[in-house]
Amino acid sequence: MSWPVGTQCVAKKNHKKPKCGELLYYKGDLTEGIYLAKHNSTGEEGFINATEVRERKAIQVNSSLSLMPWFHGRITGSEAVRKLQPPEDGLFLVRESIRHPGDYVLCVSVSAKVVHYHVIYQDNKLTIDNNLFFYNLIDMVEFYSQNQGFIATRLLKPKTKTGTKSAELKLSKTGWLLDINKLTVRERIGEGEFGAVYVGDYMGQKVAVKIIKCDVTAQAFLRETMVMTKLQHKNLVRLLGVILDKGLHIVTEIMEKVLHLKVLQSRGRSVVSVGQLLQFALDVCEGMEYLESLKLVHRDLAARNVLVSDNNVAKVSDFGLTKVHSKTPDNAKLPIKWTAPEALIKQNFSTKSDVWSYGILLWEIFSYGRQPYPTMNVTEVKKMVEDGYRMEAPEGCPAELYSVMRVCWEQNPRRRPSFHKLRHKLEEEISKNNTSPAASMRGAQ
Structure with missing residues (x-):
């Protein structure tokens, strides 16, 4: 095997009777490392048979992957019948109801005919027979794939919409699909x-x-x-x-604490020192520097999306808006108080727009969890920032840190520093505070 150290692997079979020095694992278990490996759940270490595991690979962001490849959107009943040819018992698709807007139709091939089942949406749930109710279409299709229930046959074979692929199959093949x-x-x-x-x-x-x-x-x-x-x-x-x-x-x-609520607001200045705040800021910066190296833009960097582990390591979360460097507009709902002007106005997202957000996050950290632009609504913030307004330094914030915030808020994105440069600046500030990155904050409970 030529996999690098630290490679995550998925067990292809059970190894329930390990010999001395070998690792106990079951099919689907995750391990880290080849030959001498560490079990991701138990933390135990031991030797594994490299032929009994497969590499857990990253999934490329692909708009064709769908959790509902059998969903064909707004098509007519006659179109559904054409798509379900040649006839095959259990071949099915789901479409939007044209006759009843807001409802759906389950179309199933059985005995060389196509049966159309009206799926009613009521009280935030779906039902065919007013007896069984489902949270969503995925839940409904899963049930009728395993049980015939009210319909004429179990759902045996999805008719995939042209241009889509099964996300479930992809997740399973790459080792990311877990067992409920x-x-x-x-x-x-x-x-x-x-x-x-x-x-x-x-x-x-x-x-x-x-x-x-x-x-x-x-x-x-x-x-x-x-x-x-x-x-x-x-x-x-x-x-x-x-x-x-x-x-x-x-x-x-699991991350037990949310940075601005559980750590900063509740504990405050009397417990959390400036040196500890600096370490939180450095943790986030290092995570963002890593995203920067992958040319990934987070687009929703804020204290609410930074979590803190039991040993007080801050970690960035919520990657739902993350995308590669792009000027392509989308319909994502943007957090206005944290979003750079060029991103709000022209949808120009880049690492430099994340740097702007990082400046806002620094303000949140050094204000001990206050809401940014505390006296303004989002409409006022958008106009004022476009006109050149910038927040004042939080009370008690070191001048050096406020200058870092200000450079993150440069109107011209090219004048903002990279996360790589910001990391070096924060390391200097930690050194000036005579604070050890390993000890100053990690021991604070």
Whole structure:
């Protein structure tokens, strides 16, 4: 094998009776390293048979990958019949209902005919028979693929829409699809606009689970998971895998604290020193420098998207808006108070627009978690910033750090520093504070 040190691998079969020095693992388990490997869940180390594992590869961001390749959108019943030819029992597709806007139609081939089942959307759930209700189309198709229920035959073969590919198949082949039966979901720890986040347990490992039940939103968040498969850095929240069951489950390493709420606002100046704030800032900068090296733009860098581990390491999360350097517009809802002027006005996103956001994040950190532009609404912020307004330094903020914020907020993106240069500047400031990056903050609990 020529895989580099630290390669993540997926077990292809069970190894339940290890000999002395060998690692115990089961099919689907993750290991890190070849030959002498570390189990990602148990932390145990031992030798493995390299022929019994396969490399876990990153997934390229691909708009053709779909969680619902059998969904054909707004087509007529006669078009659906044409697509389901030649006849084959269990061949199916789902389309939008033209006669009943907001509803769907499940079209199934059986006994050389196509049966159209009206899928009613009511009370935020879907039903065919007013007996069984589903959170989304993914949930419904999964059920009728395993159970005949009310319909004439089980759903045996999806008719894929032209130009789409199965995301589930891709996730499975690359080793990122996890087993729902090995996941235990526990208490809820957060809830956002798109879904809830829970503490969970996956094969003995404590994890965070983001559950997205809306199928359209789940498809949008598929992009986030594809981006995360290629990210391996100590200051980025690590993706463990994805589960497709009653929606999309994104399983990541557990991070107990949110930077601006749980650490800064609750503990404040009396507990968190300037040196500790500097280390938080450096952690984020190093994670962003890594994204910079991959030519990836985060587009939603803010304190709310920075999480803190038990040993007080800050890590960047929420890669749902991440994309490569691009001037191509999209319909993403942008966080105006954190977004650079050229990105708001012309949709010009780059590492330098992330640097602007990083300047806002620094203001959040050194104001101990205050909301940026505290007296303005988003409309006022957009106009004032375009006219050259910049926030004043937070109370007690060192002048050197405020100067870093100001250079991040240069109107001309080319005059803003890279994250590489920002990292060196922060390391200098930590040195001036006589603060050890390894000890100053890591021991603060």
